[in-house]
Amino acid sequence: MFKTVQVVVLLNLANCFSQCIATPPKSGPKWSIYDLLDELGLKSFSGLLETTGFMYTLSANASGPFTVYAPTDDAFNNLPPSVMKKLQNDDNWRLLHDLTSYHLTKGNLSFLKWSNNMITSTLLDGTSIRLNIYNNNSGEPSIMSVSGATLIKADQQATNGVVQVIDRVLYSIPDDTISNYIQENSRLRKLAMLMQIAGYQDSLDKQNITLFAPSDAVFEEMGANFTNLLTNASTIKALFRNHTVNNTFYTNGLRILDGGYITNLPGTKLPIKINQGVYVSGAKLVEEDVSLKNGVLHIINKLL
Numbered sequence: 001m002f003k004t005v006q007v008v009v010l011l012n013l014a015n016c017f018s019q020c021i022a023t024p025p026k027s028g029p030k031w032s033i034y035d036l037l038d039e040l041g042l043k044s045f046s047g048l049l050e051t052t053g054f055m056y057t058l059s060a061n062a063s064g065p066f067t068v069y070a071p072t073d074d075a076f077n078n079l080p081p082s083v084m085k086k087l088q089n090d091d092n093w094r095l096l097h098d099l100t101s102y103h104l105t106k107g108n109l110s111f112l113k114w115s116n117n118m119i120t121s122t123l124l125d126g127t128s129i130r131l132n133i134y135n136n137n138s139g140e141p142s143i144m145s146v147s148g149a150t151l152i153k154a155d156q157q158a159t160n161g162v163v164q165v166i167d168r169v170l171y172s173i174p175d176d177t178i179s180n181y182i183q184e185n186s187r188l189r190k191l192a193m194l195m196q197i198a199g200y201q202d203s204l205d206k207q208n209i210t211l212f213a214p215s216d217a218v219f220e221e222m223g224a225n226f227t228n229l230l231t232n233a234s235t236i237k238a239l240f241r242n243h244t245v246n247n248t249f250y251t252n253g254l255r256i257l258d259g260g261y262i263t264n265l266p267g268t269k270l271p272i273k274i275n276q277g278v279y280v281s282g283a284k285l286v287e288e289d290v291s292l293k294n295g296v297l298h299i300i301n302k303l304l
């Protein structure tokens with residue numbers, strides 16, 4: 001079973017493989033991770049390593065091996081302006097340091113060893129990266145995902161570890177569980193209220209789940225029906241179950257399911273539609289890919 005997965009994955013990454021996993025030189029890798037990043041043209045990420053001092057860690061053989069999840073320059077160029085602004089401010093050293101160390105892990109992990117929902121600790125204390133293998137509508141593994149970024153160049157070997165090139169900067173760092181995030185998010189006050197009333201926190205903190213979280217606006221539109229909902233804990237629980245999927249679906253995994261569906265906890269099929277944005281059962285994802293300790297959360301603009 002696992003063998004088949006590996007073979008299919010290799011085929012799916014064929015474009016990448018023909019160019020970027022060229023026959024390894026007989027003498028083994030020449031470069032340290034830091035030098036290899038330069039060879040791969042990943043200037044923005046290299047720059048970040050210089051600013052934060054991690055270049056020294058990644059140049060030396062002694063403290064390795066490391067597995068580095070390295071975003072492309074395009075990934076940095078595509079950062080939301082608000083995030084970009086914070087990163088360009090050199091005074092924000094702590095933020096730069098945390099963001100950088102979140103992309104670095106101890107050990108030498110080949111993508112061939114990944115399994116869906118595998119968690120790997122990063123050099124940023126107490127945080128992990130989540131690895132996913134997403135199937136397309138034919139049920140075949142098509143995308144390897146790193147906390148919602150897509151792997152685009154795999155297993156670039158260095159003397160002190162391996163580089164996995166990804167198409168997104170991992171700026172959503174999971175430092176909360178889903179229930180804590182809801183509790184603290186100013187756009188999810190109504191959902192927090194429902195969670196409290198029904199005592200649903202523990203269920204939202206189960207591992208490997210996706211929560212589609214209706215924004216406050218959704219509940220405000222319900223008028224008196226929302227007031228009624230507040231009085232019925234079993235209906236609230238049913239509502240949460242309708243919005244929960246037992247697997248972590250980042251949008252890169254949803255985008256390859258256009259025209260297909262995912263299944264919520266009660267077993268209802270939720271159709272996926274991609275039309276610029278991502279739609280689940282007609283609800284639009286208005287805030288995507290919030291990485292949390294036990295899964296991923298998306299804010300939606302309609303009830304499911």
Ligand SMILES: *[C@@H]1O[C@H](CO)[C@@H](O)[C@H](O)[C@H]1NC(C)=O
Nearest residue numbers: 030032059060061062159160
């Ligand atoms: C790291 O190891 C490689 C291969 O063993 C060696 O060629 C290289 O000189 C070493 N680099 C350092 C900085 O020790």
Ligand SMILES: *[C@@H]1O[C@H](CO)[C@@H](O)[C@H](O)[C@H]1NC(C)=O
Nearest residue numbers: 115116117118119206207208
């Ligand atoms: C979450 O996924 C990991 C990796 O597949 C697995 O080891 C773990 O048991 C899962 N947890 C639950 C609660 O399903």
Ligand SMILES: *[C@@H]1O[C@H](CO)[C@@H](O)[C@H](O)[C@H]1NC(C)=O
Nearest residue numbers: 012136137138139140141142
């Ligand atoms: C799913 O991926 C496989 C392997 O790449 C491919 O042959 C198949 O056409 C894909 N199916 C769909 C519906 O995209």
Ligand SMILES: *[C@@H]1O[C@H](CO)[C@@H](O)[C@H](O)[C@H]1NC(C)=O
Nearest residue numbers: 065108110158159160161162
């Ligand atoms: C990392 O693992 C690969 C196999 O996946 C191996 O070929 C390579 O030598 C290892 N590199 C280091 C630095 O341990």
Ligand SMILES: *[C@@H]1O[C@H](CO)[C@@H](O)[C@H](O)[C@H]1NC(C)=O
Nearest residue numbers: 220221222223224225226228
């Ligand atoms: C309240 O619920 C009733 C019954 O389900 C429905 O007909 C009505 O449209 C709802 N009202 C609002 C404002 O959503």
Ligand SMILES: *[C@@H]1O[C@H](CO)[C@@H](O)[C@H](O)[C@H]1NC(C)=O
Nearest residue numbers: 228231232233234235236238
């Ligand atoms: C809660 O709602 C369900 C389904 O509408 C209903 O069967 C049940 O009687 C309600 N419970 C209370 C306490 O109102």
Ligand SMILES: *[C@@H]1O[C@H](CO)[C@@H](O)[C@H](O)[C@H]1NC(C)=O
Nearest residue numbers: 235236238239240242268304
């Ligand atoms: C849950 O989803 C089912 C199927 O779509 C629907 O009939 C039911 O009313 C939903 N329950 C709640 C509480 O939203």
Ligand SMILES: *[C@@H]1O[C@H](CO)[C@@H](O)[C@H](O)[C@H]1NC(C)=O
Nearest residue numbers: 117206207208245246247265
């Ligand atoms: C969620 O999925 C895991 C395996 O993927 C399974 O072991 C577990 O029973 C499922 N949980 C629920 C509530 O469906």
